[in-house]
Amino acid sequence: MNSEGPAGSGSDSPDGDATDGENGARTSAGDGDQDERPRKKQRSFWKELPILIGIALVLALLIKTFLVQAFSIPSDSMQNTLQEGDRVLVDKLTPWFGSEPERGEVVVFHDPAGWLDGEPTLEPNAVQRVLGWIGLMPSAEEKDLIKRVVGVAGDTVECKGTGPLRVNGKALNEPYVYPGNTPCTVDDTGGQFKVKVPEGKIWVMGDHRQNSLDSRYHQNDKNKGMVPVSQVVGRAIVVAWPPTRWSTLPVPDTFDQNLSAAAPGALGLAGAVPLVLWRRRRLLATESPRVSGTGTAG
Template sequence: MVATTGAAARARRGRRPAWVEWPLLVGVALVLALGIKTFFVQAFSIPSGSMQNTLQEGDRVLVDKLTPWFGSEPERGEVVVFHDPGDWLKDQPVKQQNALERRTQQVLSFIGLMPSADEKDLIKRVIAVGGDTVECNAGGPVKVNGVALDEPYIFPGATPCGDYPVGSVKVPKGMLWVMGDHRNGSQDSRFHQLQRSGDGFVPVSNVVGRALVVAWPVNRWATLPVPETFKGPGALAAVATAPLAYWVRRRRAAEGAERVDTRSVG
């Protein structure tokens, strides 16, 4: 009984009071949140209707910031967040905030639930990557490397290229060609290519990450997968080269068998 009482007393002496534990827990939670925001996932709010109907103004999306750390680069069809590559946002109106709204955004941006008010970021869909050729002519579809895209995600009534027909454009290495899903309401690569003499490209190094899901509001929760049209050319190429690959494998297997027979005879 004495031993038990002594152990209980030591336990009580070793237990931290609540007023000490709570600040520690809050501090750990903030450090974890900051780490997640910096290296893994961050929430961004959609500031305009340039990505309708895929994304609506005011939506919150979760952006994967981890894979770029491992050298992964954006692929065709992905929706990405990127830093302003050069005054793309200079003509955009700045939303006025009161003191409470500013303070709330500062707190939420610190833990990764909102972007900082100082960050100049955009969100668009990657249409082409370095080395690709994009064709965008009035009255026609968008073509990448000669293949027309089937784009059901475009805003109803919008034309693929009609408002900013840039013709044929070669995307430089290390660059991206991006477009909004609301083509008639997006000042994207087409607009800047025409208006600023070839300044319509986004450096891969400017990409923050890929938008994975719409997280808020709850009734709009959805994933943001790569559309099928961007998978088609690769699949067709695989089918087209399958006979050649099969022949190469058979040929190598036959050569290997011949070498084995030669060694066994010798």
């Protein structure tokens, strides 16, 4: 009986014993397979670093080319809005969608006709050249200027005496002009002017009116002091450096008023309407007695 016990136990659960054995064999076989698989070696950080740097440089270059670029302010011509040494970020995206500069915007533009001739330029070192090329710091080689847009295509901009500056006959209240400066300068080299801005051009002036060689003083160049819209890099949107100077650069409220010049066609129509009405009244007044007389005679 006792001897049958183990045999009985084996026959009562033969599958269990076999399964256990098989499971054990499978488990050990599985472990063996797992151990035999080649393990993936993790890539060394130093091998990945050049790839990461390359991706970062490509992204920085794309951002500089199509989105935003940093520029350094080299002079005091835009005080107090901008100080020498400020770093501004310039929006380069919107011009790609056909947006053109508007009155009141602070814009960066390429030297249109030798405005910077004779100005000293700093010679950048190799690192500055690379960082400037990818847009991580302002480029020292590009000859760019920064001014405020005062007139756009079709505008008549005028300065008489010390001001105020007038756009299409409307005087501007300019709180951004450097304290102690007058909106217009009394001199014979360009301070007194009256110009009409042609299509595809803008008229720009610095906020430090007595210390800015802007459109006023380049009226003898090939563009007559105007800046071609095609030379505009973009609009300065924020002072990013130093941190204590951080601020946005919105369009001043003075440009919210309707400064647009009336179109010649609209002016002609406005002048023609009263004339037509007067002529119509006169014809009716002349014909009325005839009608009355005819009616009475009838």
